[in-house]
Amino acid sequence: MRRIAPERDQLLAIVAEVFREHGYEGASLTLIGEATGLGKGSLYHFFPGGKEEMARAVIDNIDGWFEENVFAPLRDSADPGAGIEQMLGATDSYFRSGRRVCLVGAFALDESRDLFAGQIRDYFGRWVTHLADALVRSGHGLAEATELAEETIAAIQGALTLARASDDTGVFSRALRRTRTRLGIPPSD
Amino acid sequence: MRRIAPERDQLLAIVAEVFREHGYEGASLTLIGEATGLGKGSLYHFFPGGKEEMARAVIDNIDGWFEENVFAPLRDSADPGAGIEQMLGATDSYFRSGRRVCLVGAFALDESRDLFAGQIRDYFGRWVTHLADALVRSGHGLAEATELAEETIAAIQGALTLARASDDTGVFSRALRRTRTRLGIPPSD
DNA sequence: CGGATATTGTACCGGACGGTACAATGAGTC
DNA sequence: GACTCATTGTACCGTCCGGTACAATATCCG
Numbered sequence: 001m002r003r004i005a006p007e008r009d010q011l012l013a014i015v016a017e018v019f020r021e022h023g024y025e026g027a028s029l030t031l032i033g034e035a036t037g038l039g040k041g042s043l044y045h046f047f048p049g050g051k052e053e054m055a056r057a058v059i060d061n062i063d064g065w066f067e068e069n070v071f072a073p074l075r076d077s078a079d080p081g082a083g084i085e086q087m088l089g090a091t092d093s094y095f096r097s098g099r100r101v102c103l104v105g106a107f108a109l110d111e112s113r114d115l116f117a118g119q120i121r122d123y124f125g126r127w128v129t130h131l132a133d134a135l136v137r138s139g140h141g142l143a144e145a146t147e148l149a150e151e152t153i154a155a156i157q158g159a160l161t162l163a164r165a166s167d168d169t170g171v172f173s174r175a176l177r178r179t180r181t182r183l184g185i186p187p188s189d
Numbered sequence: 190m191r192r193i194a195p196e197r198d199q200l201l202a203i204v205a206e207v208f209r210e211h212g213y214e215g216a217s218l219t220l221i222g223e224a225t226g227l228g229k230g231s232l233y234h235f236f237p238g239g240k241e242e243m244a245r246a247v248i249d250n251i252d253g254w255f256e257e258n259v260f261a262p263l264r265d266s267a268d269p270g271a272g273i274e275q276m277l278g279a280t281d282s283y284f285r286s287g288r289r290v291c292l293v294g295a296f297a298l299d300e301s302r303d304l305f306a307g308q309i310r311d312y313f314g315r316w317v318t319h320l321a322d323a324l325v326r327s328g329h330g331l332a333e334a335t336e337l338a339e340e341t342i343a344a345i346q347g348a349l350t351l352a353r354a355s356d357d358t359g360v361f362s363r364a365l366r367r368t369r370t371r372l373g374i375p376p377s378d
Numbered sequence: 379c380g381g382a383t384a385t386t387g388t389a390c391c392g393g394a395c396g397g398t399a400c401a402a403t404g405a406g407t408c
Numbered sequence: 409g410a411c412t413c414a415t416t417g418t419a420c421c422g423t424c425c426g427g428t429a430c431a432a433t434a435t436c437c438g
Binding site for chain 1: 210211212214215290293294295297298299300301302306309310312313314336339340342343344345346347348349350351353354355356360363364367
Binding site: 038039040041042045046 | 384385386387388
């Protein structure tokens, strides 16, 4: 019986960082090898499908993290407002207040989208849906909740782009603060 | 005396499209050659600095287009509201209602940002500044106008990401509609 | 121990990459 | 026509790309 190695998460996190910083095309196997300390032999042992499988596993891993730390609070919190606040906190810490970029968002922009279209659509779709659900449960109408949710996720993604473009994490913090206000969450600081 | 070839704009537009679709790394000289119908000889004749100079020229060209069609109306329109409406119209048509991606935004996300950091910061900085100016002239306080401007550009960028991720141009249209409402511009349709 | 299986390092593959060299062609000018 | 200079096609460069092959080594388990 084989154990599921817990280091796999750590490995995927490192690979994710390479994809995040260099994009799908820019993340060469050499870079991935250097970052992980693994040679091609090992890399292809863990990911026989090569680079594409690595990226797919990375997206799945990110998706799982969001499922657990972002979507679950939205879905399961008795108080939808508290769930939304948990989501915003998790989002802020995940993106390191805008110092980190959204890998899925970056993949969505260039041609690598074609390879991972399903996973990308899923990730954003579930984020919007779960947030909209929470908003409905906190009293909004369905149509308004859906628009508000879509607006929120777009605001986060846009703030990441702008924060990185201007090299100013303030952009991201301000975007999150505005989001809290708009969604009726009491400001955290 | 040499004429400034008017075809240069057209050439840059084609090269821009390749960068837009494939990203900086993904846009190979072969792809650029095929799209433009030019061999390497011609390409390196027009851009002795190679791919990097091509990208720089493309960003400059885009910047020029925005200067003329987006920033100028914001700056020069007697009625700031009309200027903002012109900016939104130009933005919608430039991004083809979300079918097209923002090249500068895409460059901002991956490592190619390091090469073009100045140009990227400039592009977004001027966009935000000019919009904030117009908002001040239409009666907002400076602080509020700045936040509103930053929020607007982030909303546009995020909507582009989301539209592309979900393959749904409705995302972009809805974002523009919300922006009009938030900025106090009467809806156009 | 032994044997099986998981993991690794290394050498190698064909092809594409960005870039260069340069001779041939084109077009405008006197 | 002859000179000039812009433009182009082509062949080539060294390097890195993603991927494969495979033998050597760990690791686990009986």
